[in-house]
Structure formats: structure tokens, C-alpha cells
Amino acid sequence: MDFSIPPSLLELQQRVRRFITEEIIPYENDPRQTPHGPDESLRDDLVDKARKAGLLTPHASVEHGGLGLSHVAKAIVFEEAGYSPLGPVAFNIHAPDEGNIHLLEAIATPEQIDRWVKPLIGGTIRSCFAMTEPSPGAGADPSMLQTTAVQDGDDFIINGEKWFITGAKGAGFAIIMAKMEDGTATMFLSDMDRPEIELTRTMGALDTCFTGGHGVLRIKNLRVPANDVLGEVGKGMRYAQVRLAPARLTHCMRWLGQARRAHDIALEYARRREAFGRVLGDHEGVSFMLADNEMDLHTARLHILHTAWLLDQGERCNFESSRAKVVCSEAEWRVVDRSVQILGGQGVTHETIVARIFADMRAFRIYDGPSEVHRFSLGRQIVAGKKAKPNSHSERQ
Structure with a gap:
């Protein structure tokens, strides 16, 4: 590689x-x-x-x-x-x-x-992905899906409630995950201006980076024609994996840029701000944090590139993307947290962009599966004898 x-x-x-x-x-x-x-x-x-x-x-x-x-x-x-x-x-x-x-x-x-x-x-409309539901519905465990789709002739009638639907307000259309009568899941496409889809509220959240925020939807007797089924009926969970494996990784990519930005701002501050007769960067406590930042950024980037390379080889990479999601979300979070610490009072104000990055990034350890769920899944696969894809020529031999 x-x-x-x-x-x-x-x-x-x-x-x-x-x-x-x-x-x-x-x-x-x-x-x-x-x-x-x-x-x-x-x-x-x-x-x-x-x-x-x-x-x-x-x-x-x-x-x-x-x-x-x-x-x-x-x-x-x-x-x-x-x-x-x-x-x-x-x-x-x-x-x-x-x-x-x-x-x-x-x-x-x-x-x-x-x-x-x-x-x-073309950027003329936005979309949303409606899978997550309030308790007792689907969240980190998608098998708990409560939204239903019942076939009625050539149509499907969908009922349910969704929440934490990113970008729901103002979205042009939605991909809706619903449970069929046989217990399988199917994805449906629907315009969001249908009266049967009600945006009941937009949730307050730590992050402020997603246009449309995070919405709560009530879907009541939404009639979807068969030609608006996405893919095949009953294969919704399989398609969710098609979406999630690379989507977890692209989260890591985007947030790596913001972690690097926070580090750059903290580094520049450490080079010019003086305390106790020296610039901050000359104090061991600060220089160690900067060193740890560099190591975490490098670790995250290597995990991203390795998993991206495997995806380009046509590998499915569910294990690797899950592992990268945990490693990168936690490493990048540590970088931003240290950057706030280095900036001191400046780090908790909006005098720099770092406080905003801090608030936005905290949710990354939850998006697309909390770290604990990924660790649980990885652990089960490891115990079962499943391994990550080889990452060197010698391992392939």
C-alpha cells in the first residue's frame, strides 16, 4: 500500500x-x-x-x-x-x-x-435519512424498528415516528426505513412536502453544523407507490450497511479536518502566549499535549487511509470501518479537547472557532453508532475468529 x-x-x-x-x-x-x-x-x-x-x-x-x-x-x-x-x-x-x-x-x-x-x-435540494426512532424504537439497535409499512395493492402505507433526523427541516425528500409485516425492513423514498409527514419539532442539540438541524417526524398513513421503494422489498438492513460502512469513514475524514484546525489554532497560541516567563509551548505540559495531538491526528489519518484503500479494492470493510469509527472519533475528540485546554479561557469562548468545533464534535462519538456499540460488535467478531483485512503484503501471504 x-x-x-x-x-x-x-x-x-x-x-x-x-x-x-x-x-x-x-x-x-x-x-x-x-x-x-x-x-x-x-x-x-x-x-x-x-x-x-x-x-x-x-x-x-x-x-x-x-x-x-x-x-x-x-x-x-x-x-x-x-x-x-x-x-x-x-x-x-x-x-x-x-x-x-x-x-x-x-x-x-x-x-x-x-x-x-x-x-x-447538483445541490438544489437536500435529503434526510429517517431510521432512528424514540424509545422503544430503533436507535443504535436497528432491529428495534417500530415504523411499519403495510402493502395495499401496489402501494405501501407507512406509519411511525422518527427522531434525530438530521436535515429534516427543509429537506426535499427522505429515505424512510420501515418494518414489513414479515419483520424485514424496507427503504422507501418520499418527498418531504407530503401532508402525511409532519415535522413536529426541531431538537435542540450541542452541534450547530447541519443545515436543518435534527427533526422529529410523525408519519401517518403515508401512501408510497411500489416504484418509490428503494432497492428491493425486505432488504433495508442490507442497504443500511451499504450506506453506513463508507459513511462512518467519511465522518472520520471531515472531522479530521476540524481536529487539525483546532490543533493549528492551539499551536499558534502556544507559540506566542507567554506565562511564567516563557511562551506556553516551552512548558512541558503544553508541549506534551501538542505532541499527543500530532500522534492522534496521524493515527486517525492512517486508519482512514487504510480503510479507504481497502474499500477501493472492493472489500466490504464493515469490521475496519467500525474500528476506524471508534479510533478516529476518540482520537480526534482528544485533539480538540486538548486544544481547548491549551487555549485556556480563549478555548471556552467564541473568540476562536475551537469552542464551536468542540461542541459540534462531541456528538461524533455517538453518530453512526456509539463507540460502545462498535466495541461490542468488534469484540464479538474477534471472539468468533473474524479478523480485519490484512494490512500488509506479508500478512496476505
Whole structure:
């Protein structure tokens, strides 16, 4: 496995880095940011800038308007985009749209591609993924799904309640996971302006980075025609894995950029702020934290690149993506936490972007499966004798 960046990708990396620095970071104090994420007008302005720069939705296929990046290329570009909390919004690579695009391009019909996917890739609409439910419904354990879909002729009637549905407010359409009469799960596509889908409230949350926030939905007697089933009936859980394995990894990529940003700000502060007759960076306690930050950033990046490389080889990588989700979410969180500590009082104010990154990132250890659930799953697989994919030529032999 060669970790060197090819010249074409290196040029793209520098291009994205310049774009984020020159075009996106100046928007970080824009008053159109709300407690539930950037408002639609701010999102539209950011997306328009990325569109004009030829950088919009880079992970989507070239056929449908993207750049067709490989997983390794995404690791490079998404980290650079994530250097600003607004970068993933501008590039149209934030959750849930990024993962939805990956899933839809894999299994949607040509008609569904034209109706929903192309506008999504073009950044003219947003989407949401409606699986999580209030207790006793599905959360970290998707098998607890309570939302039902009952066949009625050529249609399906869906009833249920969903919550923590990221981007629900203002979304153009939803992917809805529902339980069939035989206990299997199916994914359905529906426009969000249907009267049978009610956004009952938007939840207050630590994070403020997702346009549309996190919504609570009540679905009552939603009639979905058979041609709006996503994929095949009864295969919803299988498709969820198609979406989740790379989506966990792209979370790691984006948040790595923000962790690096927090570290860079803390490092610059440690180089110039004086205390007890020396700059902070000359004090062992601070220099050790900076060293630990560098090691955690490097560890996270290696896990991302290794798993991305395996995905590019066509491997399923559920074990590896689960492992990377835990390693990266916790390593990147430690980097941001230390950066707040180094900044001291500045770290808990909004004088820098670090406090915002801190609040946004805390939820990363819960998104797409809490660390504890991943550890439980990994442990069971290890006891059962399942191993991660070989990560060296000697191991392959």
C-alpha cells in the first residue's frame, strides 16, 4: 500500500485548501448561522461558490455530475473541506446527503436517479435519512424498528415516528426505513412536502453544523407507490450497511479536518502566549499535549487511509470501518479537547472557532453508532475468529 499522494490528487488537495481558506472561512462569522445549522440562504451561497469552483459533490459519479473520487481521494479532499465547519456544507458532502448519495447511486432506479438523485448531487435540494426512532424504537439497535409499512395493492402505507433526523427541516425528500409485516425492513423514498409527514419539532442539540438541524417526524398513513421503494422489498438492513460502512469513514475524514484546525489554532497560541516567563509551548505540559495531538491526528489519518484503500479494492470493510469509527472519533475528540485546554479561557469562548468545533464534535462519538456499540460488535467478531483485512503484503501471504 503506497501512501504517497499522486500529483493530480496533490494538486486537488492544494486547490481545496486554497478554496476553503479564501472563500469559506470568511463566512464563519456570518449571522445566518442558527442554533440548527446554517440557514438555507447561507447554504445556497456556499454551495454556489463550490459549484462555480468545480468542486461541488466531488464524491458523486462523473456520470451524475460529481468528480468520481475514489475513497482514498475522498480521504484527502474531505479532510481539507472539513478544515472549516462550513466546508462540508459548501461541498455538498455533509451528512446525511453524502451517505444518501452513495447509497442512491448504488441502488436507485433510473427514474429515481432523475427525480431525486441528480438534483441532490447538483445541490438544489437536500435529503434526510429517517431510521432512528424514540424509545422503544430503533436507535443504535436497528432491529428495534417500530415504523411499519403495510402493502395495499401496489402501494405501501407507512406509519411511525422518527427522531434525530438530521436535515429534516427543509429537506426535499427522505429515505424512510420501515418494518414489513414479515419483520424485514424496507427503504422507501418520499418527498418531504407530503401532508402525511409532519415535522413536529426541531431538537435542540450541542452541534450547530447541519443545515436543518435534527427533526422529529410523525408519519401517518403515508401512501408510497411500489416504484418509490428503494432497492428491493425486505432488504433495508442490507442497504443500511451499504450506506453506513463508507459513511462512518467519511465522518472520520471531515472531522479530521476540524481536529487539525483546532490543533493549528492551539499551536499558534502556544507559540506566542507567554506565562511564567516563557511562551506556553516551552512548558512541558503544553508541549506534551501538542505532541499527543500530532500522534492522534496521524493515527486517525492512517486508519482512514487504510480503510479507504481497502474499500477501493472492493472489500466490504464493515469490521475496519467500525474500528476506524471508534479510533478516529476518540482520537480526534482528544485533539480538540486538548486544544481547548491549551487555549485556556480563549478555548471556552467564541473568540476562536475551537469552542464551536468542540461542541459540534462531541456528538461524533455517538453518530453512526456509539463507540460502545462498535466495541461490542468488534469484540464479538474477534471472539468468533473474524479478523480485519490484512494490512500488509506479508500478512496476505
